Every structure is written in structure tokens, then in C-alpha cells.
Amino acid sequence: MATGSSRAIAGRPKCGVWKYFSFCEDTNKCTCLIDVSVEGEEEKICQKTFKGKYPTNMKKHLKSCHPKYYKVLESEETAKKIATSHSIPENQSMLKQSKLLDCLENKKYDPKSKKYEALTQRLALFVGATSVPLSLVDNEEFRELLTELDPRYQVPHRQKLGKEIEKIYLELRNKLSVSMRDARKLSLCADVWSKQGMTASFLGITCHYFNHTDMKCHSITLAVKRFPSPHTATRVLEVFESVIEDWKLSVSKIFRVLTDNGSNMLAAFRNEDEDGNVDIEDISGMIDIVEEDDIPDGDDNPDDEAVIMETDQQDTSANSRRAIEEFEGLEAEHQSAFPKYRRVSCFIHTLQLVVKVFEVNPSYSAALKKARGIVSKVNKSTKATEKLTSKANKKLISDCKTRWDSTYLMLERLLHVKVHLVAVLDELVWDSLTATQWKNLEVIQELLQPFAHHTNIASTEHSTSIGMVCPLIKELTIHLEEMAAQYAGVSMVANKMLSDLKRRFQFITNPESPDFDPLYVTATFLTVPYRKILESPQRLQAEMFLTSEMKKVSDILDCDDVHSEENNDLIDLNTTVIEPPRKRFKHLSRVSTLLEEKESSDDTRASARKSAEELEIENYSNYKPNKDDLQSDPFSFWMNQKNVYPNLALVACDILATPASTAPVERMFSVAGQASKGIRNRLGDHNLEREVFLRKNKKYLINN
Template sequence: MLTSTFGAPLAQKSARAKEITKCIAVFMAKDMRPFSVVENEGFRLLINTLEPKYHIPSRQYFSQTEIPALYKQTKEKVIQTLRQANSIAITTDGWTSRATESFITITAHVITDEWEMLSFVLQTRPLYEAHTGVHIAEILRSAVAEWELERAACGIGVVTDNARNMDVAVREAGLAPHVKCFAHTLNLASQAGLSVPRVHRLLGRVRRVVAFFHRSTTAAAVLTSNQKAMELPQHKLIFDVVTRWNSSLDMLERYLKHQSAVAATLLSPYVRRNAREIDTLDHADINDAEDIVKLLKPMKMATTVLSDEKTPTVSLIVPLKHMIESSMAPNEEDSATVSAMKRAILDNLSNRYTDVYDWLLECTALDPRFRTLPHLEEDLRQDVFRRLREKAVQLSNKTNVTMEEADEGDGGEGTSGPTPAAEQPVNLTGTAEEAEVEQPPPNKKTALEDLLGGTFTEPAVAESQVYCIESEMAKYKNGKPISLKSCPLEWWKENAKIMYPLLSPLAKAYLSIPATSVPSERVFSTAGDIVNVQRSQLLADNVDMLIFLKKNM
């Protein structure tokens, strides 16, 4: 009947059928639909209405054939984009699914030739074994090889949380520089401040009030009525999450904004009989709460700024850390609560990043917003630019060697494997002396090069290159900083080729590294939708492919 009405069914290999099948696979990946969606009555009705001659393949076909094919196609595009980048950074973080399975996700970050920041979720691997640094190091090494991340000219920067096993993992994998997630660092410092006994007790009292309003529909209704009467927004009170310090700040802010309505509600006879154990905050508590919000507000703003994935953030670590530490300096007007919080935060924060501080200063200097390094003494500022000058020379030399080797191989075409120069990339985290490596054997010369090259060309070219880098560096460091509202990548895009052709590759290598592991952490929410109750039995390979496609298509 269908055949006579609509014609013969579409052949599975016909162009039209292939197009529809691929679109269904894209729909599954982009909208995070389970493979079983193809068995849903409403979905089948929709497809049959749009194309009656199309036969929907089975869920197994999509999980075993179509999604893997789409993954392979997208992966090739991602690798091709990564190949074009001269420097790559990665972020990594672990998470646990609803089925209590542990995974680790790796995200790559590059700055393109057009000075655009791109991020790609590369892989999500299960952690079946203990979460040891050695095991994670093997996953990192495998990712570097599989995604062709190694570069001849410079190392691979890695951003992780502050866990000790990540220290071991990055060191064992031979990756550098290793940057601890600044958002995680701020979380640890803020949690230290919120753990001060008086603050801890205050948060507990507010939490009990909020919990009461969340479980009592009567109290919530009276609160809404009082908010309207007082011309306040009809907002619910916020309940904090212990692992997220900024949620405690949000809870306090919302409570303070609606404290008058909350107090009036708790005095209502309809509410009071069920809230006998709930006390509103007294005057001293309110003052402490206001002081806590004021003290932590800059740290919350810093966390928000760091979440931007389109502009460099690693260059912000030193300025933001300096600003926060300055705001934690003792003040005669501080209350006992504020003084205790400041000490706790400062004690937790002050010793962070000592191992990579010089490198972070170099990152900051290469951001045109902060190139004057105003918080440094002049001799320290000069040291920063001296190190950058030396590393720019090294990077230029390594790049030239790599290009020469690529030109000689395969008739001038580069190979996909690492060149000998890649074994010793520029040491961005060390000194020039530490980064010195044995030079590769000289290429075979022509007779004229053998006779005259050493006298008439090579030294002159080398000296000219060093002079040009010194000239660029002097011009850059003495230039006027751009506005904080300006985009540093846009500035480099406008000035790199003409003004700073030798310095700009170094800036690209430094600024491509994020300040936080937020890009990898954001996979958690995606993964929560993919590995949900319906699909908690997904194979690890399918979890990997679906997250990859969701983030990269």
C-alpha cells in the first residue's frame, strides 16, 4: 500500500537516505539524544511524515556505524586544524558519571594564524584503575601521540587542578609548563576564608533559614507576598553548594538583599509556629555578612573573568593574584571576622605558583594590556624582558631548523612525525642556559656555501636576527599599554606581521595556555546529559565519541 502510494522505499545507500541518516546522527550528538530515540513513536512519526520512503536504521546501526563514522570525519578535521598550530596547550580534569564511573577529559587550545583562540575537546577516557599520577601520565602521553600535539619549537603547556596526582602525571608525561587552575586555586583560598569558625557558624545559620524556606510552601508564599509589598524582586533564597565557594557568596548576597522580607516572614503567625528553631540574623551577624560579601566580591569577579575562552587568561594570573593579595592586607578598620578571613585567605594563596612565577610574569608581559608590569621594580621588569628576548631567539632558531628539515624531507613536504628538533623544544619555563641543546648535524652544503657561507652569510643572518628581536623587544616594552577593554589577540593580529614578526610567535605560544581548567570542567554538564539515567550503561567509547561530537561539530 505504501509502495503504491509513495513509490518504492529509498535504498539505504542512496544519497537521500544517507543524508537523512547522517542528519539523525548529528541530531543525536548535538542535542544529546539517546540512540533509542529512533525507536520512539513520536520520532518515527516525524520522520515518516517528512520522508515516507525512508527506513530508519536500528539503534545499533547508529551506535556501531553512523556515530563512529561521524566521529572519524570530525576527528580528521580537528587534527587538521591542530596541525596548523605552531603551539598547543591542553587542559585536563576528572569527573564521575551518574553510574559512578570515573573519566578524565582532555581539551586542546590553540591560537590560529588569524589570532583566534580555539578549543577542542579531544578525548574522554575512563579511569578504571586507581587515579594515580603514573596512570594519568600514560593517558596524557597517549593523547599527545594520538592527536599529534608535539611540536618542534616549544613544549605543551598543561592546566590541571591542584591535586598531587596531577603534579606527578604532568611530570611523568614530560609536559611543561604546568599551570594550576587559577579558578581552583581561588576556590581553595576562599574556602579557607569561609572555614574561619565565626564565618562557618554564620553560614550555617543562613543555610538553615534558606533550607526552611525551600521546604515550606507556606513560608515561601508569605515571603513572596512580603517581597511584593516591599517592592523587592520575587526571588527565591539561594542554597549554597559546599564545594563551590561562590555559591556561599551568592547565598549571603541574596539573603542580605531580602533580609527585611525574610525577617517579616519569620515573624508571621502563619510561619512562626513551624519555624521555632529558626532565628534571623542579629545586627552583628548582618554586619559580618556584609563584610564577607565585600571581601569576597573581587574574587568572584576574578573567577568570572577567567572563564572567558575567547581571550587569553593566563596573563591575568599575576595581576589578579597581586590585586587579591593587596586587598587582603590588614586594615585597622577590619572587624575580627574580616581579619581572620584575610589571614586565612592570604596564608593559602601567597605560596601558590612559586614554581612558575617567572614564567607567569613573562605571560603577563606578552599581554599588551599589562606590558609595563607596573607592580614590579624596574630591575625585575628588565629581567622579565631579558628572558623573553632570549627565548624569542631560541624559538626563532628552532623554528628555522624545523623549517629547513621539513623542506629537505620528501622533496620539501613536511612529515607528520616529530622532527629531531622536536625532541628538545624551547624551554619556556627555564632560563636560556637551561634550554641550550646540542644542535643537529649541519645539512649538506653546496660548494659555494662551503667556501663562502661561513664568512659572508650565516653570521650576518644570525646577528641580524638577534638585532631584529632586540629591536622588536625594545619597541614593545616601551610601548603604551592598550586599554583593559581591548582584546590582546586583536592587538597582536594588527601588529604581529609588520611590527613584531619575530616576537609574535612567542606571544602566541605563551598566550594560548588558559589560566583555568574550566574548558575541561564544562564537559561535566555535557557529560551529565549524555551519561544520564537512560544511558548510564553507555560504553566508554560511545561516551567519548558523543562528548567529542557535541563539543566539536
């Protein structure tokens, strides 16, 4: 039996082993007190001695000589540790955790670790794809912000980050190059843009195609290449072909090249207006941008209340005539400059020339001139602008000759704030429009509204636009005929616009025209909701064109056999569902019933054709679409029908991927204008092209 007094174990009272040992201060030794006698014998103490007060030595002695007592001691100490851990105060536990976190925070990420590479790539993409200068990473406050967000991340300096941006740029170029190689047909948009201040000029090119591997339509930015003067069509072609060679694109794959007929290119170098970089994708969103940019700073003084000066007014009629003359004179030059490519005119630019016919007509010139004068005067006056915004919460929009549909946008806003504007003009004792002039502006707005609406529709990149051109022309024709019949005062100008509409777009609608391009009627024929709009001669041309294109791919039986491992990194593009005629085209509501009747009552034509291509076209012509077909996206329809029409589906997707306008390249110039604005006006050519490229094509990056 172990014995021992409290005095003997006073040296280490907290250690349980002292129950079995005593300590002598004089000899500095501890003695084992465990009874080792056998039952029936006299008490016999172990009396093993150890120098010093070392519990470890005593425990070793228990474990080797007295295992029974050692197990008891071990159990008691384990239970004591558990009880002690549960009784640790919360603040002490948090203190230990915080010390551990502090230790981890002081350890930076390994530059080769996935976490560090991911953070650096995100930072490089943020700097490289926005208008943020590369010097931002050297800013002390910015580096402190990133350190606060993640103390373990060591922010790279601008040299290293610049290399990372270039790496991302080259990887994305390679990925898009692989995707384009898998495409059967490529359609390109080309246009010219100048920096603010006319310090440099650039040729922008975008590419549009349907990839039969991922079954998606793609729209990508290829280049923003600087080129010196003179800016002739021949020089444009030289830079254009250098981009084709740089991307190693096959000329045989280039299906169409869209340009603006030359007039817009000349305007880009002659225009002194700085409002040419407006994104036209969304008209309502564009208005907000225009409001801020078009209102100059004005001094609130009596001079602001002076009469409108004639020098403030633009000679709109002269500008319109000059634009039309440029179009007529340069069409032949640009056709001859692109001998190896099938060039087509931008639908929207040509449509704007029809609108300019209205502007050169004197019928409503007085009302328009006075309206422009009021807008200019109000926008130049701080007092008038403040009064108007306080009442209407909106500003007036200036008429800018380089912006699509700017006259309509100006009139729409003017009529929207009419009541408040008249009140402001009365308060300032300024001249206002007469009741007759207000009525004339309402008629003008009604006349121009469909042109502005269809400009926005034809500008889409997220769904097919080429198949909507013929329905749009049909709608505008009906609209102008109704306006001429409804308003006697506008009949003359409406008839002139109608005549010009038919003349300019006869290469689309008239198969007998020497410049007729069957692309547009074919695209409409391939768009199920609108195919019955076509007349018999147009339909025949579409079938002939399809037969010719299908014979080129007759050896392809199933587009699913084409695979490209690199294309798995491409993400899907959002696709806008195309609505049936009754919803989208209100002016086609009269013919929508006729379209439905034709779909249901057309006689099935007997098959007298022999080729497989002609048989597919005939079967599609006789196909009775259901409600889902009329409301589905054309690409979705053809992908669902690819097993029924294997060759026709291939050709259909390639044709429908062709854009109707150069709106994609105009949007690219909008980004370029933002990237080179203000103190960044001297941004290097390569850096500008790289920033625009990354920003416009960012959706194709992995894990983005």
C-alpha cells in the same frame, strides 16, 4: 467550397475537421466535400472516402491534398485550445497539481542522493551530540513526525544511524588532528571526574592552541577516558600519555599541562555530593540550575518546623582544613608524576584555597553557621519554599563545598531576598538572624564578591585568560588591603587571606621564588592594557623568557607561509573583546591613571642589544598604544602587528592561548554528567566519549 449539413457531421460535432467531410451511416464512410474545381469550370467535389469516423485520417488527407484548408483548421484548433486552458476551473487545476505532488511524495529519496545524505547527517548529529538515546529513531511517533515533515525521507534504523554517527566522529577527529599538527604549541587541561553513584571514573583532557593558518585561538575536547582504580598520580599519567599517543601529539609541542594540584582529583572520588557537574561559565546562569537541584522534596508537616538539627550542618572548617592539607601534601607528588611536561596549577583552584582561609577563621563562623542552617531548613520545607517563592519569586541557594564560590552565591541570594525571607520566618515562627548577624553577612559578601567575580573572568574560553592573572592578583591584593583598613572586625581575616594570597601565588608574582614560572608575567607583558602593572624584576623575567622562546622560531619570518588545505573547513570562534583596566577592574581604577602615565611618559630605552629577538622586544616595550589597542582583543592586536614583530607575534599568540584554569575540562564534565544522568547511567564508555566529543566540538563541523 466545402459543404455539409449539420446532420452529416453530427457524429463528431466538436472536431473542426467535419466542416470539410460528411458521414453516411449506411455505408459507415465519410466523404471529402471540398471543391477542387478550377475557376471557370463547373463545381467538382473531391469525394475522397474513408472508412469510419476517424478525424486523424481526415486531417492527413487535408494536409496532403488540401494544405490551404489544413492550415485554417490548424489555426482554429490552436486558438480553441488556448481559450479552453484559460477557462479551466481553479479547483480542477489544483486537483491536477495535488495529484502530481502525491506522485512525487510516494517516491523516496535515493540513499545516494545529496538530499538524503544531508538529512541523515543532520539526524545523526542530533542524536549523537545530544542526550537523546539512539533508540529514538525506532520510536514510532518520532518516525511518523519525520515522515510528516518530509514524506520522501526514509528514516534509517538505529544500526545504520549508529554507523553514520561513528563516521562523523572519525571525520571530526581527523580534521582536528590536522589542525593541531599545524599548531606550534599545545596547552592541555586534565582533570578527573566520576559518574553519579561512583560507578566509573574518567580522565578528561582538553587542548588549547593558536592556529597560525586560520589565525584563531581554538579550544577542543580531546578525550573522556575511563580508567580503573587506584587513582594515583602515576595512573593518571598513564592514561594521559595514552591519549597523547592516540592523537599522535608530539611531546615537544606540549607547552603546558594544567591540573588542579591533586586536591580536586581526590575530592572527585571521595565526594558524595552530586552537585559537582555545574557549568561555571556564567555565574548568573548557574544560579538557576542550582536553585532546582539544591531543593529536595519535603513533606508539608509540623516536623518541618522543628529546630535546625546540628547534624544537618556541614563542618565547613574541618572540610576546608582537609582540602588545604590535601593540596599541600599532593603538590610535590604531582610535580614528580609529570616529569616530561611543564605542569602548572589551575589558578581558580588555588584561588579557592585562599577563600577557604576565610572559612576556617572563627570571626564570622557563628553568622555563617546560622545562615547555612536557615537555608537548609527552608529548602527542606515545602511550606517555607512556597511562601518564599510566592513573595520573592526566587529560592535560596545551598552552600555546596564542591562548587566554586558557593558560599558567596548563597549569601548573595540570602541578602537579595532578605525582606521576604524575614517575613516568611516570622509567619512560620522560625528563628531568624539578628541585625548584627545580617550586617556580618553583608561584610562577608563584600569580602568574597571580587573572588567570585574573578573566578568567572578567569574561566573564559573565548578570549585570553592567562594574561589577566597578574592583574587579578593585583586587584585582589588592593581589595583585601582596603577591607582590612575599612572594617576592624574583618581586618584579621583579611590580613590572613592577603598573606595566603601572596604565599600561594608567589610562583607567579615573585621572580625570586624557587618555583617561579615566568609564563604569567610574560602573558601580562604581552597584553597591552596591563603590561605596565609589572614591576621591573617581573618585566625582566618576561623579556628573558620571550627571548628564549623567540630563538626557537627565529627561522620563521612570516607565519603566512604556512598553509593547510584541510583547515579551510574550520569555522571561526567568537572572540570576546577584552576591556581596558578602567572598565573591567574597578579595584584597579586607582592605578589605571598610573598605567596611562607610564604609557605616555616612560623614556624610550636606548638599544644596546644585538639580537633580532631582543630588538623586537625592545621595540614593543617602547610602543605607544592608541585607544584601539587598549580596547582590542590581544590576538587581534598581535595579528595586526605581525609584520612589525614577526617572531614576537608568533610566540605571543602561542603563550596567550594557554588557559589560566581547568574550567574548560570542568565544562566538559558538565556535559558528561548530563549525558550519563538517570536511565542513561549505563551508557557505554565509547558512546559517552563520542557524545561529549561531538557536543563540545560540534562548531568545527562543515556547514554546521
